[in-house]
Amino acid sequence: MTDITAAPAVNPPLWLLAELTYRCPLQCPYCSNPLDFAAQEQELTTEQWIDVFRQARAMGSVQLGFSGGEPLVRKDLPELIAAARDLGFYTNLITSGIGLTEKKLQTFADAGLDHIQISFQASDETLNAALAGSAKAFQQKLAMAKAVKALGYPMVLNFVLHRHNIDQIDRIIELAIQLEADDVELATCQFYGWAQLNREGLLPTREQIARAEEVVKRYREKMRDSGNLANLLFVTPDYYEERPKGCMGGWGAIFLSVTPEGMALPCHSARQLPVKFPSVLEHDLQHIWYHSFGFNRYRGYDWMPEPCRSCSEKEKDYGGCRCQAFMLTGDAQNADPVCSKSPHHGTILAAREAANHTQIGIEQLRFRNAANSKLIFKG
Numbered sequence: 001m002t003d004i005t006a007a008p009a010v011n012p013p014l015w016l017l018a019e020l021t022y023r024c025p026l027q028c029p030y031c032s033n034p035l036d037f038a039a040q041e042q043e044l045t046t047e048q049w050i051d052v053f054r055q056a057r058a059m060g061s062v063q064l065g066f067s068g069g070e071p072l073v074r075k076d077l078p079e080l081i082a083a084a085r086d087l088g089f090y091t092n093l094i095t096s097g098i099g100l101t102e103k104k105l106q107t108f109a110d111a112g113l114d115h116i117q118i119s120f121q122a123s124d125e126t127l128n129a130a131l132a133g134s135a136k137a138f139q140q141k142l143a144m145a146k147a148v149k150a151l152g153y154p155m156v157l158n159f160v161l162h163r164h165n166i167d168q169i170d171r172i173i174e175l176a177i178q179l180e181a182d183d184v185e186l187a188t189c190q191f192y193g194w195a196q197l198n199r200e201g202l203l204p205t206r207e208q209i210a211r212a213e214e215v216v217k218r219y220r221e222k223m224r225d226s227g228n229l230a231n232l233l234f235v236t237p238d239y240y241e242e243r244p245k246g247c248m249g250g251w252g253a254i255f256l257s258v259t260p261e262g263m264a265l266p267c268h269s270a271r272q273l274p275v276k277f278p279s280v281l282e283h284d285l286q287h288i289w290y291h292s293f294g295f296n297r298y299r300g301y302d303w304m305p306e307p308c309r310s311c312s313e314k315e316k317d318y319g320g321c322r323c324q325a326f327m328l329t330g331d332a333q334n335a336d337p338v339c340s341k342s343p344h345h346g347t348i349l350a351a352r353e354a355a356n357h358t359q360i361g362i363e364q365l366r367f368r369n370a371a372n373s374k375l376i377f378k379g
């Protein structure tokens with residue numbers, strides 16, 4: 001008889017995320033970077049990154065994302081793109097667009113970059129400036145979105161939604177149409193890093209989400225035949241779900257992230273966990289992925305306590321997100337409190353309730369910058 005809860009075979013990491021740097025000209029209060037990013041000043045060299053790409057590709061990785069921080073601050077970005085492309089990766093640049101120029105875009109195109117995603121904070125200059133902590137950011141993003149389109153890239157715009165901008169979702173979609181975006185990601189903020197620190201001031205109410213869903217539905221119907229947006233993706237926050245997300249498609253299943261200084265992680269948030277993760281400077285990726293303690297820690301089902309252990313949905317959601325379980329319960333082994341079967345689900349209910357009453361304005365959010373990072377870690 002087949003054991004339906006046998007641990008799945010470990011396949012190669014299909015997705016490699018290269019977090020090239022924590023440096024960033026913006027200060028978004030919903031950034032998922034770690035709170036102590038300012039203490040991490042080391043960055044892998046060009047050669048070290050290319051060696052990571054080579055090892056990942058040899059293991060079977062196919063997609064490589066360049067992110068950060070702001071990856072554009074790395075002067076060697078064209079070289080890294082070219083190396084990744086030569087190795088046969090599908091390459092994706094995840095950027096705020098700040099620091100981008102038409103010349104750089106052309107250089108990236110020459111290097112073989114496949115895909116660019118530009119993130120916006122809002123649909124208008126004032127709110128965008130308040131959220132990004134930069135007055136010039138909006139016009140620069142508009143100009144670069146047009147330049148990306150002019151170069152023939154698939155135009156992907158990403159808007160992180162929260163309680164301060166979700167009510168302008170119709171104007172956000174209009175902006176995306178006006179910029180002739182092919183794909184639009186309307187992603188309600190997920191609560192990691194700085195977003196978790198600012199959660200009370202960012203989580204939308206259930207009513208705000210319901211209204212936004214209505215607007216998205218209307219636009220989808222309107223655009224179904226017009227073909228002026230290829231894809232309108234709306235991601236709602238898991239805080240209003242009763243079952244958790246199958247985070248990262250499973251721990252150490254498809255995703256491998258490398259931090260600026262070379263720590264290898266099974267997700268972008270795992271460095272906060274009380275688990276020792278290996279460095280690409282000390283071990284090869286093959287060892288890291290298949291044999292390191294950190295990558296094996298939550299693979300399969302044997303580590304699960306109840307209620308996940310006997311849950312019929314564990315093969316679908318893997319007990320949810322380890323990082324969220326750690327942040328909300330203090331123990332990463334626990335069921336993700338988003339799950340209504342979790343004994344800690346009350347923390348989610350309390351957050352939903354708080355969203356109905358909070359008075360926290362944008363100016364009271366803690367912005368992601370080096371000064372705040374150092375302040376938090378002093379105290």
Ligand code: FES
Pocket residue numbers: 192247248267268269270320321322323324
């Ligand atoms: Fe780390 Fe979900 S973000 S497991």
